[in-house]
Amino acid sequence: MAQTLKQSIGAETAKRQPRAAKVPDGAFYVGVSRAKLYEEHKAGRIKFLKIDGMTLVEYAELDRWFEARSRPAAA
Known part of the structure; x- marks a missing residue:
């Protein structure tokens, strides 16, 4: 009987979100x-990564950049 992807890599790994995105994303x-x-x-x-010719940005880097640049809107 063939294993499902979740069984073969583990439930926790299957729940993980991608670590990085292409720049437009x-x-x-x-x-x-x-x-x-x-x-x-x-x-x-902001830091970019190059992996296999793709320019990527980590979500953690995007979150850091966003928090550093955001401020409450004036009322």
Whole structure:
């Protein structure tokens, strides 16, 4: 009998979210344009990764950047 993916890699591993996203997906995640993420990267405020020719940004990095740049809206 064939094992399901969940059985073969474990239930906890199957629940994990991706660790990184391509730049357009990362931009969508934080609600900015792709160009804005590249601008922030060029300015040294956000780090990108290169894996197998793909430019990626970790969700933890996006969360860190977002928290550092966000502030309450004026009433």
